[in-house]
Amino acid sequence: MFALGPAEWQAITVTFKLCLYTTLILLIMATPLAWWLARGHSTGRVMVQAIVALPLVLPPTVLGFYLLIVLGPQGVVGETLENLGLHHLAFTFEGVLIASVLYSMPFAVQPLTQAFSGLGRRPVEVASSLGASGVDRFCSVIFPLTRGGFLVAATLTFAHTLGEFGVILMLGGSIPGETKVLSVLIYDHAEAMNYDAAHSLSLMLLIFAFVTLFLVYSINRRFTVARL
Template sequence: MFQLGPAEWQAIGVTVRLCLYTTVILLVLATPLAWWLAQGRSTVRIVVQAIVALPLVLPPTVLGFYLLIVLGPRGLVGETLENIGLRHLAFSFEGILVASVIYSLPFAVQPLTEAFRTLGRRPVEVASSLGAGFWDRFFTVILPLTRGGFLVAATLTFAHTLGEFGVILMLGGSIPGETKVLSVLIYDHAEAMNYGAAHSLSLMLLVFSFVTLFVVYSINRRFEVVRL
């Protein structure tokens, strides 16, 4: 039976760290964006929605290639960082974190947008009429009534980040302890014809993916029942 070795544990550590950081960052960034998108259906909002959803249809290698160009030493961001004495972001954990945030953006924004639309404006307007400030309205009205959307967004973001491959490989390569996540390690094992190790890690991710989807559907069903 395949035993997890130092390389596997190292990849698990990088993967978990990437997933956690991406989830936290996206919950912070996606919340105001999703709230704004939920407040109307203007042309500008439709354009922004289309941009946010691009990673759903864009091949990961395409996104990874352009991020490599932009974040690399000759790209706009990478060259700017080097000019101020910092390192460019290609082939670094920070680089794949940026890529992960962009690639997983729709998995955080879309559930939150739907949750905010379902909430409507009435509860917030009532709280505002009673003198509640912005943060009071958010933590006592919006967050409790849309917690299902936040749970789905966090779960999907974490799970999607766990399975990222093309974007990570294009921008980060396969650097142990830095950019080698589980999906890349599985590829390395398969390329080396170490099918036992590749199978064990793949099975682990398969089980986790099923559990994640089960949790998401359970959350949706629970809050649909509550709304009824």
């Protein structure tokens, strides 16, 4: 039986920190974007939907490569930061966090868009006619009626971030305590032919992934039945 050592616990800490930050940032960013996609009438919606969904079909190494170019010392963002006396974002946790937010965006935006689309216009219109402000409408009407979508978005985003590999390896490399997450550590163990360690960590992620999907389907079923 493989026992978790300092390297494994360090990778677990970095991984869950990345998952938590990515989930919180995306819930904040995805909510207004998903609302606009679900309720807006702009002709640019299709273009935005395609851009948001791009990580679903784009190889993660491609996204990681271009982010490395942009955020690295020779890139637009990285060079600007260095001219300001700051450090570029390649091979840093902050850079990996940016990549994670971009790569996991569809897993937050799409469930929220579906939830807002299923809400209908009537509840919001009634709240508006009663004089409720935008914040009141969201807190008392929109969020309670679409909380299932928020739960699914948060769960899928967290789980997807947990399994990210290519985009993180391209942009962040394998720096212990900084960018080495569990998926990268599994790769390192397998490359070193330390299969016991790779198997133990892989099994842990496999179980977590199954539990996550079970929760997502359970949440969807619960709120689908509640609407009937």
